[in-house]
Amino acid sequence: MKDRINVGxxxxxxxxxxxxxxxxxxxxxxxxxxxxxxxxKKMADLDIKKDRGxxxxxxxxxxxxxxxxxxxxxxIVIELIGGxxxxxxxxxxxxxxxxxxxxxxxxxxxxxxxxxxxIAASKGVDIGFEGSVxxxxxxxxxxxxxxxxxxxxxxxxxxxxxxxxxxxxxxxxGRAFGDVLSEAQRLxxxxxxxxxxxxxIDSAHKLTILTTLAFGTPVKFDNxxxxxxxxxxxxxxxxxxEFGYKIKLLAISxxxxxxxxxxxxxxxxxxEYLISTVEGVFNAIYVAGDxxxxxxxxxxxxxxxxxxxxxxxxxxxxxxxxxTNSVGRVPPPAFQLxxxxxxxxxxxxxxxxxxxxxxxxxxxxxxxSKISGILGEHNISIASMIQKGRKEDGAVSVVMMTHEAKExxxxxxxxxxxxxxxxxxxxxxxxxEGEV
Amino acid sequence: MKDRINVGxxxxxxxxxxxxxxxxxxxxxxxxxxxxxxxxKKMADLDIKKDRGxxxxxxxxxxxxxxxxxxxxxxIVIELIGGxxxxxxxxxxxxxxxxxxxxxxxxxxxxxxxxxxxIAASKGVDIGFEGSVxxxxxxxxxxxxxxxxxxxxxxxxxxxxxxxxxxxxxxxxGRAFGDVLSEAQRLxxxxxxxxxxxxxIDSAHKLTILTTLAFGTPVKFDNxxxxxxxxxxxxxxxxxxEFGYKIKLLAISxxxxxxxxxxxxxxxxxxEYLISTVEGVFNAIYVAGDxxxxxxxxxxxxxxxxxxxxxxxxxxxxxxxxxTNSVGRVPPPAFQLxxxxxxxxxxxxxxxxxxxxxxxxxxxxxxxSKISGILGEHNISIASMIQKGRKEDGAVSVVMMTHEAKExxxxxxxxxxxxxxxxxxxxxxxxxEGEV
Numbered sequence: 001m002k003d004r005i006n007v008g009x010x011x012x013x014x015x016x017x018x019x020x021x022x023x024x025x026x027x028x029x030x031x032x033x034x035x036x037x038x039x040x041k042k043m044a045d046l047d048i049k050k051d052r053g054x055x056x057x058x059x060x061x062x063x064x065x066x067x068x069x070x071x072x073x074x075x076i077v078i079e080l081i082g083g084x085x086x087x088x089x090x091x092x093x094x095x096x097x098x099x100x101x102x103x104x105x106x107x108x109x110x111x112x113x114x115x116x117x118x119i120a121a122s123k124g125v126d127i128g129f130e131g132s133v134x135x136x137x138x139x140x141x142x143x144x145x146x147x148x149x150x151x152x153x154x155x156x157x158x159x160x161x162x163x164x165x166x167x168x169x170x171x172x173x174g175r176a177f178g179d180v181l182s183e184a185q186r187l188x189x190x191x192x193x194x195x196x197x198x199x200x201i202d203s204a205h206k207l208t209i210l211t212t213l214a215f216g217t218p219v220k221f222d223n224x225x226x227x228x229x230x231x232x233x234x235x236x237x238x239x240x241x242e243f244g245y246k247i248k249l250l251a252i253s254x255x256x257x258x259x260x261x262x263x264x265x266x267x268x269x270x271x272e273y274l275i276s277t278v279e280g281v282f283n284a285i286y287v288a289g290d291x292x293x294x295x296x297x298x299x300x301x302x303x304x305x306x307x308x309x310x311x312x313x314x315x316x317x318x319x320x321x322x323x324t325n326s327v328g329r330v331p332p333p334a335f336q337l338x339x340x341x342x343x344x345x346x347x348x349x350x351x352x353x354x355x356x357x358x359x360x361x362x363x364x365x366x367x368x369s370k371i372s373g374i375l376g377e378h379n380i381s382i383a384s385m386i387q388k389g390r391k392e393d394g395a396v397s398v399v400m401m402t403h404e405a406k407e408x409x410x411x412x413x414x415x416x417x418x419x420x421x422x423x424x425x426x427x428x429x430x431x432x433e434g435e436v
Numbered sequence: 437m438k439d440r441i442n443v444g445x446x447x448x449x450x451x452x453x454x455x456x457x458x459x460x461x462x463x464x465x466x467x468x469x470x471x472x473x474x475x476x477k478k479m480a481d482l483d484i485k486k487d488r489g490x491x492x493x494x495x496x497x498x499x500x501x502x503x504x505x506x507x508x509x510x511x512i513v514i515e516l517i518g519g520x521x522x523x524x525x526x527x528x529x530x531x532x533x534x535x536x537x538x539x540x541x542x543x544x545x546x547x548x549x550x551x552x553x554x555i556a557a558s559k560g561v562d563i564g565f566e567g568s569v570x571x572x573x574x575x576x577x578x579x580x581x582x583x584x585x586x587x588x589x590x591x592x593x594x595x596x597x598x599x600x601x602x603x604x605x606x607x608x609x610g611r612a613f614g615d616v617l618s619e620a621q622r623l624x625x626x627x628x629x630x631x632x633x634x635x636x637i638d639s640a641h642k643l644t645i646l647t648t649l650a651f652g653t654p655v656k657f658d659n660x661x662x663x664x665x666x667x668x669x670x671x672x673x674x675x676x677x678e679f680g681y682k683i684k685l686l687a688i689s690x691x692x693x694x695x696x697x698x699x700x701x702x703x704x705x706x707x708e709y710l711i712s713t714v715e716g717v718f719n720a721i722y723v724a725g726d727x728x729x730x731x732x733x734x735x736x737x738x739x740x741x742x743x744x745x746x747x748x749x750x751x752x753x754x755x756x757x758x759x760t761n762s763v764g765r766v767p768p769p770a771f772q773l774x775x776x777x778x779x780x781x782x783x784x785x786x787x788x789x790x791x792x793x794x795x796x797x798x799x800x801x802x803x804x805s806k807i808s809g810i811l812g813e814h815n816i817s818i819a820s821m822i823q824k825g826r827k828e829d830g831a832v833s834v835v836m837m838t839h840e841a842k843e844x845x846x847x848x849x850x851x852x853x854x855x856x857x858x859x860x861x862x863x864x865x866x867x868x869e870g871e872v
């Protein structure tokens with residue numbers, strides 16, 4: 001019987017600091033739950049001089065990750081450096097040596113998760129990645145275990161705090177995208193590469209992981225349609241309000257007749273949906289299952305301590321497996337590897353939903369009949385419309401909510417409409433959730 | 437290596453039907469996750485003639501629970517008859533015979549949970565009770581595992597759907613308590629014994645379980661202050677709206693300097709709190725942890741399929757333990773039994789929070805000075821006040837929000853105030869969450 005679990009953390013950045021702080025400050029509560037202590041034996045980072053406000057024994061800190069990977073006493077390796085390399089090599093080396101792994105590296109898992117899962121399974125080690133999606137929200141565990149009785153039907157996630165912060169500020173204060181973005185950067189809410197946040201890439205990484213777990217299928221990150229929030233304007237947010245909606249960057253994953261929809265894009269969400277009320281840097285993930293019905297999970301989607309909470313919960317879970325000699329008891333992708341099925345991701349062209357359309361039209365009497373004519377030819381019917389006062393240069397906003405329409409039809413119609421001489425600017429479209 | 441997990445369900449009521457339906461209809465998804473099938477080998481109920489719309493083989497149904505308890509091939513016994521006896525005897529017999537147990541019996545666990553947990557531990561069997569709180573919301577697993585890295589700070593739960601349904605209807609439609617109650621009964625939302633729902637007892641049962649798990653301490657159900665929603669009037673709901681609050685039946689559990697607050701009562705919740713937006717029969721549990729910060733979990737708190745989802749998730753978890761020979765890997769009360777501490781539950785008298793007070797006063801000039809004088813003597817300071825127009829019989833509502841005050845002081849002041857000749861009726865008080 002082991003009398004302790006030794007862990008080594010590679011990466012002493014924000015998340016690494018959070019995990020270390022929790023392992024040290026909450027050592028007592030962890031031991032009371034687990035029965036034996038979890039010991040942070042080594043912490044590797046290229047920069048060990050920087051003061052992170054955490055007291056570690058001198059022999060704990062090292063600049064050499066190999067000191068962790070090569071230490072036969074370390075049971076669990078925690079990779080928190082992010083990015084593809086050397087993170088992947090570290091993880092594979094740890095697995096190779098029979099060590100269990102915990103990581104919050106969503107980009108790595110989205111792109112190389114399948115390979116890592118299979119190697120981990122073949123070596124009989126656990127890999128925990130609760131910190132990769134939704135910060136402290138235990139959504140991975142919920143999909144793998146809490147809702148295990150269900151055929152998952154759909155997932156709608158606000159899983160990028162920076163985007164949600166920006167959209168919330170734009171909504172509540174009427175400010176422009178660029179203005180709020182600069183503020184977010186100043187406050188340190190944005191990731192190292194901002195593109196990942198505002199272009200939806202971070203959300204798509206996370207959605208790749210959620211979709212893999214929910215539907216028992218390998219998912220290629222590249223197959224997820226990804227659109228960010230950079231083209232959203234205060235004007236559209238105002239119109240959304242008038243129609244009774246909020247604009248959110250949603251990561252959507254649905255089962256539809258044996259095919260999967262998996263897409264990230266700005267979405268108009270009805271005010272009555274609980275997820276529309278999720279503000280600021282908070283994350284929320286709505287999950288519907290065939291037995292459980294509607295559920296939602298809410299919390300801080302990033303930050304040292306919330307993500308540290310998720311990472312430490314993985315450490316505790318894997319520690320329990322090590323103690324009871326049951327490593328491998330839950331397969332990393334929620335399904336037994338041999339029981340997974342290759343499911344097709346629906347082409348974006350085939351997606352069906354209501355659309356919000358904002359045309360910038362020269363205010364001529366004929367314009368509406370021309371627009372609605374083209375929409376009609378493409379099987380798009382108008383549910384409601386707002387036309388606002390004349391602008392200085394003669395162009396007005398004509399704003400519509402359509403009934404359910406096919407993406408391909410909408411794109412086809414807009415391509416034609418945008419070529420009309422009475423149309424002053426590229427037409428804005430936003431996909432809509434719920435019934436119009 | 438086992439090639440199947442055999443389960444027997446005792447109790448073919450609403451929840452039993454849900455669990456059976458899931459085990460049958462979702463057998464494929466369960467096998468794909470677990471690796472081997474879960475087989476519903478026996479189903480016991482006194483009434484086996486009733487058609488529940490579920491096809492079972494003839495030899496599955498029995499009127500004799502002993503057919504399940506005595507069957508050496510049954511790995512997991514699922515107790516879904518509710519109540520104290522014979523439920524408790526069935527569970528203890530199953531444990532005695534080395535079988536793992538799943539139950540959603542919150543009343544039984546609230547009162548006899550400690551005894552059952554200890555016996556289960558001594559016999560080395562698992563006991564799952566995800567279905568006992570929050571229906572399909574995996575809140576038990578979240579407290580035991582998802583947030584295991586945290587010192588839990590507080591829990592606020594809407595954990596009785598019937599009460600929330602009644603309060604929601606009263607709020608949205610301005611209807612009286614009795615009127616909505618009759619409707620809830622007609623629609624079948626109410627439990628067998630309605631008192632359990634509307635008097636807060638069901639919430640208190642569930643809070644006993646949550647508090648036990650959250651704080652690693654045995655909790656006596658009798659020590660939980662319990663107050664229902666029967667005295668809430670449409671008038672108070674209106675005033676709450678004017679102050680920017682909703683009235684919810686909250687189950688509250690907090691750590692406060694080594695003591696625990698554990699109480700169920702109607703509470704005024706600020707509109708800005710996400711939990712205030714939880715409507716109808718839905719449940720939501722807010723949990724704050726020292727690492728994770730604010731989190732919330734939302735879903736259907738009752739019903740055959742949501743509760744069946746929770747029960748089946750327990751079956752799958754225990755099946756994984758049986759397969760990997762790791763039964764007992766997570767202790768039922770979230771902490772190792774020997775690592776638990778007896779924590780005191782704070783006396784209700786010592787609770788501190790803002791209060792909503794509604795006085796029915798004869799409209800005499802002196803009344804306000806008399807009320808505020810007595811409040812002042814009891815260290816209660818007024819934050820804001822509404823006084824509405826004269827009623828026919830000469831009494832008017834004088835409505836106040838106080839700053840934080842001690843329960844004992846408030847009760848003392850109200851006892852004095854209610855004896856004043858200028859006071860026409862018993863004063864209404866509602867505890868308030870958040871800063872006033």
